[in-house]
Amino acid sequence: MKTAVCSEWALYIRVLAQLRPYWFHLLGICILGLLSIPLALLAPLPLKIVVDSIIGTGPLPPLLQWLSMDGGRPSSIRPLALVLGLSFGIALLSQLRGLALWLLSSYAGERLIFQFRNRLFAHLECLSVAYHETRGTADSLYRLQQDATAIKNIPIDGIIPFVTASCMFVGMVWVISVIDWQLALVALAVSPVLFILTRVSGCRLRSAWREVKQTEASTIGIIQEVFGAFRVVKAFGQESHEHARFLQQAYQWVRGHNRVAKIGSGFDCSISLVLACGTAAALFIGVRHVQTGALTLGEFLVVMAYLSQLYGPLETVTKKVAELQSSLAGVERAFSILNERPDIVERPDAFPLRRAAGTVSFQQVSFRYNHHRPILRDVSFTISPGTRVGIIGTTGAGKTTLLNLLTRFYDPTGGRILLDGKDLRDYRLADLRRQYAMVLQEPVLFSGTVEENIRYGSPHSTFDEVVASARAADAHEFIMRLPDGYGTAIGSRGATLSGGERQRVSLARAFLRDAPILILDEPTSAVDMQTEASIVDALESLMQGRTTFLITHRVNVLRVCDLHMKMEGGIITAIAPVNAPLLQEPVLI
Numbered sequence: 001m002k003t004a005v006c007s008e009w010a011l012y013i014r015v016l017a018q019l020r021p022y023w024f025h026l027l028g029i030c031i032l033g034l035l036s037i038p039l040a041l042l043a044p045l046p047l048k049i050v051v052d053s054i055i056g057t058g059p060l061p062p063l064l065q066w067l068s069m070d071g072g073r074p075s076s077i078r079p080l081a082l083v084l085g086l087s088f089g090i091a092l093l094s095q096l097r098g099l100a101l102w103l104l105s106s107y108a109g110e111r112l113i114f115q116f117r118n119r120l121f122a123h124l125e126c127l128s129v130a131y132h133e134t135r136g137t138a139d140s141l142y143r144l145q146q147d148a149t150a151i152k153n154i155p156i157d158g159i160i161p162f163v164t165a166s167c168m169f170v171g172m173v174w175v176i177s178v179i180d181w182q183l184a185l186v187a188l189a190v191s192p193v194l195f196i197l198t199r200v201s202g203c204r205l206r207s208a209w210r211e212v213k214q215t216e217a218s219t220i221g222i223i224q225e226v227f228g229a230f231r232v233v234k235a236f237g238q239e240s241h242e243h244a245r246f247l248q249q250a251y252q253w254v255r256g257h258n259r260v261a262k263i264g265s266g267f268d269c270s271i272s273l274v275l276a277c278g279t280a281a282a283l284f285i286g287v288r289h290v291q292t293g294a295l296t297l298g299e300f301l302v303v304m305a306y307l308s309q310l311y312g313p314l315e316t317v318t319k320k321v322a323e324l325q326s327s328l329a330g331v332e333r334a335f336s337i338l339n340e341r342p343d344i345v346e347r348p349d350a351f352p353l354r355r356a357a358g359t360v361s362f363q364q365v366s367f368r369y370n371h372h373r374p375i376l377r378d379v380s381f382t383i384s385p386g387t388r389v390g391i392i393g394t395t396g397a398g399k400t401t402l403l404n405l406l407t408r409f410y411d412p413t414g415g416r417i418l419l420d421g422k423d424l425r426d427y428r429l430a431d432l433r434r435q436y437a438m439v440l441q442e443p444v445l446f447s448g449t450v451e452e453n454i455r456y457g458s459p460h461s462t463f464d465e466v467v468a469s470a471r472a473a474d475a476h477e478f479i480m481r482l483p484d485g486y487g488t489a490i491g492s493r494g495a496t497l498s499g500g501e502r503q504r505v506s507l508a509r510a511f512l513r514d515a516p517i518l519i520l521d522e523p524t525s526a527v528d529m530q531t532e533a534s535i536v537d538a539l540e541s542l543m544q545g546r547t548t549f550l551i552t553h554r555v556n557v558l559r560v561c562d563l564h565m566k567m568e569g570g571i572i573t574a575i576a577p578v579n580a581p582l583l584q585e586p587v588l589i
Contacts, residue, residue: 011328014335015154018116025108026155032101033164037171039094044305046087051298054080109152116151120144120337128343129409130369138221143334147213150330158324172307179303180295183282187307190278194271201267206325208263212256213329219249260326282307344408346429351422353431358385358516358547359420360406366414367401375401377570378415383563385516388548390561397567399551403519406549407436437513437546439539441522443506445494450479451486453494453505457513465512473507473538500531507538518543520550524557536560 019026053060060079124132124140132140177184226233226242233242286303289295295303361382368374376398383389391399404410405417408424417424424432437457445453454466461469466486470476478501482488494502503523510518523539524532532554539550540560550561558564566574 008328011332011335012154012159015151015331018151019112019155021115022108022112025104025111026160029101029104029108029156030160030163032097032104033160034167035097036094036164037168039090039097040168041171041175042086042090043094044302046083046090047305048298048302049083050080051301053298054083105156109156112152112155113149116334117144117148120148120334123338123340126342127340129404130343131340136221138224139217140337141224142213142217142220143337146216147330147334150327150334153327154324154331158327176303176307179299180286180289182285182289183303183307186278186282186285189281190274193274197267197270197274201263201270204263205260205267206329208256208260209326209329210332212253212260213333215249215253215256219246219253222246222249279307344411344429347425350428351426353419353427353435356435356516357420359383359418360517360547361418361421362402362415363418364415365405365412365417367398367405367410367412375570376405376412379570379572380415381565381572381575383547385547386545387563388543388561389550389563389565390558391549391551391565391567392553392558393567398570399567400521402567403521403549403551406517407438407519408432435515436517436519437510437515438519439503439506439510439521439523441525443494443499443502445490445497445502445505447489447492449484449487449489450482450505453490454486454508454512457509461512466508469511470505470508472511472541473504474534475501475504475508478504500535503531503535504538507535507542511542516546518546518548520548520552522551522553524552524554532557 049060121144124144173184173187176187222242222245226246233239283304286295286300290297290300359382362379365376365379366374367376379398379402391402393399401410405412406424408429411425419427419432419435446456451463451466454469455461458465463486467476470479470486479486479488488496490496490505494505497505507523520539524535533556536557539557543560548561550557552558562577564574564576565572
């Protein structure tokens, strides 16, 4: 999937919009971050007092001098004890601040990721079948699981530390300027160089991270593809081929990470060299000022401590900008999902639909995928309620596409489809989809129990209704032979069941759904003749009173239909009652 390249500011604005429900939490994190500034400013003071006023002969600060009085006379021990207590208090407050910051950041960060993933997943569900068939699941999975975490990294691990470090930098510069303005000027001199390095490296890092994430998603796609079709890989002896394909993609992944590491290490090295030059210049000037008496030794030590803390935030500011490029590339990819518009959209004034009678009418319906050749061309027919239609034709004739349009997985590119006299696009989507029950060629089952899979189409059904549906589908007996009956876990995609058992569970689900329109796409093609006979009996019972569309190549399955419909090259070449020869022109029934 191509990801639209957005400017940094546009991405920051979209991220801030996502943070709206958590402004209070983020404000708390920001305040706790800013509290580090006064604590950092206070940290070197005990050292200055000890050097200048306790070891040296300088006067104590007025407050400390007053607290040191013992019966109106100065104490020799109390000042040191107070200084040690001040140092311990500052350290304790710093640790408590750090603990509160960690707890609040963890809570808010995980909630942010949860909320964002929830929105992405809901939007992915709204996108069309065509989107998922074209893009595949691996890329969407990577964006949902990996890229979505950037919504936490940008504000909590990026923006807030950036703001805190910037404020600390300003505070440190102000304090140093009060003590020695020349040293403050040296500290500020390195800032433009760091800004230029950050801008240049940031752009390169973001581009590199974008490629790395795309390569990671492609690698995961290969893994998913191979192990999803592992029987086929084994059967054709293609393990070496798939291993080579994986290694080729994984090598690109490694190259991408090495490129990121190369750019990042070069940036870190440049930053360290610039800061080392600034520290050396400040050290030279500070020593000269001590030698000339412009600074006391304690003041010099305090300034150098502040300077080390000054360059710490400055280094944080520059490195955070670089580190943010990975998160920006990730959130850019995640937002690209939200930029996708669903192909199937419900109209604002859509009609509700409780239960359809089952009259289906195609009126000059045409369909093509994007700019490909037409799949259906001017298809027209009308089916009355309760009619069972058997659809036959060669592969690629458009049979499955016809049913995909009926269920509104796609919208026709020409003409319209009516259900009970109204265009499908005039109904509410959820109401429309409730009118269909489907049994496909490859039964689609989910990890969970037999009961959960049968209940999937009607979650609020009772257990007795589940059992009744299983009996109708001729599935009850084999289910009761399973270790835990209806509570037996059937594994991924029903792996512990045979093909016929999976199909009968799928039929039971359709019985429980009790929809007025039944869609059957090659429901017996993957089973043996004996199993097919029992499935056909169940199908005949399921079809009673329902408008049914059955795609099949099995003659004995077609006998349960009322009409035969023949398709070739995207058009209907004949429709006729089951006992009549197929006509050469379509008719309206």
